[in-house]
Amino acid sequence: MATYSYFWRVPRSEIFLQASLRQILTLEPWYHYIINILKKKTRGLNTVKQDRNVKKENWKKKPAAGKQGRSLDDKFEEWVGEETGKKAGKSSEQKTDQKEAWSRARKKDGKNTDQKSARDFACGKVEKFGKADGKSAQKSFGKSARKDTMNFGKKSEPKHGLGASPKSGKLQSAAEEKKAPKKKGLCPVAHRCGGCQYLDMPYAEQLQMKQSQMQKLLGNYCKVHGIKGMDDPFHYRNKVHAVFGYRKGEAISGVYEEKTHNIVPVETCMIEDQKADEIIGTIRGMLKSFKIRTYDEDTGYGLLRHVLVRRGFTSGQIMVVLVTASPVFPSKNNFVKALRQKHPEITTIVQNINNRGTSMVLGDKEHVLYGKGYIEDELCGCKFRISPKSFYQVNPVQTEYLYGKAIELAGLTGNERVLDAYCGIGTIGIIAASKAKEVIGVELNADAVRDAVQNAKCNDVKNIRFYCNDATEFMMQMAASGDTVDVVLMDPPRAGSTEAFIKAVAAVKAKTVIYVSCGPDTLARDLGVFKKIGYQPEGVWPVDMFPQTGHVETVVLLSHKKADSYIHIDVEFGEGEGKIPVDSIAKRAEAYKPKEKVTYKMIKEYIEAKYGFKVHTAYIAEVKRNLGLPMYDAPNAVEELKQPRKHPTPEKVEAIKDALRYFAVI
Template identity: 60%
Template sequence: MKKTKQKFKGNNKKNNSKKASGKRGSSKKEIVEAKCIDIDAEGKGIVNYNGQEIRISNLIKDETAKIEIIKKGRHITGNLLKVLKPSPKRVKARCPHYDKCGGCQLQHMSYKDQFQHKQLMVEKLMKPFAKVNSIITMDNPYDYRNKAHATYSYKNGKIVSGFYEEKSHKVIPVDRCLIQSTKADDIHKTIRKLMKSFKMNPYDEDTGRGLIRHVLVKVGFATKEIMVILVTPSTMFASKNNFIKALRKEHPEIKTIIMNINNKRTSMVLGDREKVLYGKGTIQDTLCGYTFNISSKSFYQVNPKQTEKLYGKAIEMANFKGNEVVMDAYSGIGTIGIILSKNVKSVIGVELNKDAVRDSIKNAKQNQVNNARFYQGDAGEFMLKMKESGEKLDVVIMDPPRSGSDEKFLSSLVKISPKKVVYISCNPITQARDMKFLAKHGYKAEEIQPVDMFPQTAHVECVVLMSRVDK
């Protein structure tokens, strides 16, 4: 690492005194040249600074760059100033907001190099368990997200919508997000126009005044049905009927509009209360030949095209014979449980979210699936009760959140001892951690399949088959 410049914050003599340098909050900056030695799981380049690894956005392995090192106490961070020796993998990001937004992490790499990086990352994590299949990629790695969220604000006296700048609450105006539905972008554009004509103000975090905090748009890719969720600080909404009429006139494919009330000073987007302003409060989409109801808070995979490939692979891995009893843990609105139901004797779905359970029961009924039952509760506790009553499970399908599962759930799984575990995860790091626990308790990884569900980002989905090793 080559040092090129060093200075303290500010230029006056006071900043260079011992008294000033010891002040709480003072920072020391240094400009250095450094070589990127690797890329981490968040898509950031890693450079070595005095024996410490520093993460730098938009940097590729083997690149040399000019970097600003910022030291605040023991905390050290860095910013990319200029790439001096670019990698052949580097491309110009298509999004003009890429350097500030933070929603995508790998647009500065060609798509081929993106998925090759993800392949190597999964192989490194899964090396102790089994060989990793080649990653399943996308034909078109753009316009895939069926859920689009935007924050509304003022900028230079103009109503804007977009995303928070990385590590801040400053809104970056975005007219077109390249990874989400183009229809969602059009709706956000219309809402901004209508807000101006209806004299509606975006919410101000500092004063607590204004009406529109966030807007979420959910799109049924197969059905073309659209849900709009308006997040507001209160139930007061003047001229709401005329606003809804004007919005639907521009976009008749909008099937439902919901007002979600969030009056808390929080980074959480959705509040606990909501009111349906138009329609049934749900939309439908079709996945793997089955139709699903989607509500405002229900979890539904954001990339339907890749989800069909993911679920197809998971079912193929399980190699069902038709007589299995299967638990769909973390079952959400019942998607994978309902889709695999035709291949097995029965499905038991368990989910904590009561709204999702309600949706899953409706989804099973409307798809005429009679061998699937869905329950609200903790899946680990449910398995223990099954064990106590002498019931058995042949296969457990689990798709936990990014934080992975916990030892309580995994211990319950081991006690009921299904023959197979199909583990779907959007975070291979926590997945590998949980696989290590299962491997210590009698399970062996048979097949590992990464799927690129989130092109342009550092995230990757992975499905793993683990089988019980009989003693």
């Protein structure tokens, strides 16, 4: 009963400030929601109360004389006494004098308007400019007071540092620092976003820096060709993602601050599609009128989490994905209708449900609210279907060059069997199919595989097959079955490929490998593995797929090594002059047959069969050590040293020596 009485003390308005009645009744159990509000309110009140108590105790606390000087109370009362000619006290006359002193203190500090600020102004600055000696304090008012400085004790000269003028060594006020001119960049939130590391760097310098980085990282493997830049390195991203939140009573949208989950509000972005930014801004403005609450990661309440916008480069089609924490979307039909009225260019709208407490943007379930649920675009003369979860390069201009270079380096003549690993929606494989005999695509994402199958049908490509499987497992299965391919096209994620996959490439006898990489570090790692198994990098072609950022896309051509020279020998077997008898070859082969490796297990089995007793491995190791034999075969050598060594009996020593003679070890 006590719990309910506490509950009803909470004003009803307090509850409805947090969420609308519709959200309380439809999205989450109302009692959990109320309990959470009460906890937050109680915790907040306790925190405020504790802070006030701490401040009160700290203000009352006076330092011991001779150590830290007098308290600010003493200094302030002395200052009030000098200003009014009377010592500060509690009588009405003295209180009036104190108020006048407060007023003068406030006038000297134009920004302070309350008594606490005036007191800080009158006494707080004493602490910044030296310590009182505990006996006497000199105070200067007048000109120095007009300059907002009050000195007690010894005169202190501040050292040059943060907030100080480098020439005069004087501290600059906060107002002067704010007035100081600051260099303006192209984006006001670039330092917080962290997405565009090179935004304020001239584009020519960006390309030069990336070229030198690729040369330093990959130059030891092969030649690094000149990087392919863009004519217009802005607003190239055709995929835009915005995270939504709530701040100061208003919905906000933007990006996560670098290495945090703090939302940085963003209206427009220098590398994102401008129409996509405009649509996101429209959605943000509609939330209040439709009473849609944004999702709160801390409490787990709210509806809208993210908005994803994808735009076709050649088709101009636009897909909007609304990521919600619940499948219940109040007034979704009216919301979609209003959004389409403001942006009739939208082709399809999809609701994606993500109720997991993870960093993943998209969930598993989707509902098509308008249109087909996907858009189509054209790349290298082929049409491709793009769904919300499909991987599709975000820079279509550079992608045209990237894939064109990959197909060119593959050197297809129409007779090759090609494997497209990590194929996504089948872009590279479908483009290569017209120049190859057969193409096999493998992709782990089931949605992407479905799109790939549809893309092949849409482009009337019949010599390609797609498999939904892990690329490494698929390659290992091909190698185990003895299957072969001529060319491997691989475009792995930023984490790179696996050693097992690379070794399987050699097992399927691929002559050429085209490695498309978005991670130069992992590319360098994988090239080292390729070289070990006989593949030589022939060249690296960098592509600036992501201008204004530190990322670089690369295409690498690898060819299987061939012998530098050949020696031709004709040998005839049989009986007669000039021929080598087969029997003599067999005898020589038997004579030069390598000896079987003698193991400890073989020695122990021989002794037990001949002498009828067992010997420990440590005994065999000791006999071998005494005979000066190599000890690399002793499995218990380390364990022997950790324990007191046991010595074999003379009988067992002779048995071990007999076994070593039998196996021709001695």
